[in-house]
Amino acid sequence: MAEAAPSGLAAHLRPGEVLLWHGAPDAGLRLKPAREDIEAGLWGLGATALLALLAWAIGAFGRLFPILRAGVVAALLALLALSLHPLLLKHRLLMHRLRRTRYALTNRRALVLTGTRRARLLSLELRPDTQLALSEDTPPTLSLWHWPENAHRETLPEEIHFRYLSDPRTPHRIARQILQEMS
16 A cells, blocks of 8 residues: 655655555646636726726826826836736646645645645645535645644634646545544
8 A cells, every 4th residue: 555655755755654646736737717706807907998088188287297197107006916916827827826836635634735836835744633524616626624632712823725636536535544643
């Protein structure tokens, strides 16, 4: 059941730790802007159009308000950039980050490794009280969490998520088996 660790993950395994599963977000994944992003972008483009109309009106009287015209043009460019971000850039940045993300389950931990040059490792120690949740909705996600030891009620749980998996059932089955062996 132990697997050979890919080079990026191998460096993060502790002595005695056995890699039981590793995966990545679905390579064929194509994300589209969410409805909220589309609405925000369209509202922003509408506001940009109104500001452009204002800039045109000020341009007609430009000799009276030269500083105001420059300020409106700067605000127009900033608003246009903010409007286009949720429509064009946000989901592309997420896709770029997901292509460099790796997930792993060992006999002791759940790991998420993001990035290549400056890799960031998220780790969750597996304990008998670790909870699992499998969501096959969009995005397909396996979530693992537990509360820190001696935590107060207001404390948030320690958690880790494997998102956009093509088959979240396999790591779910392996994680459930690891937790059953711990009990």
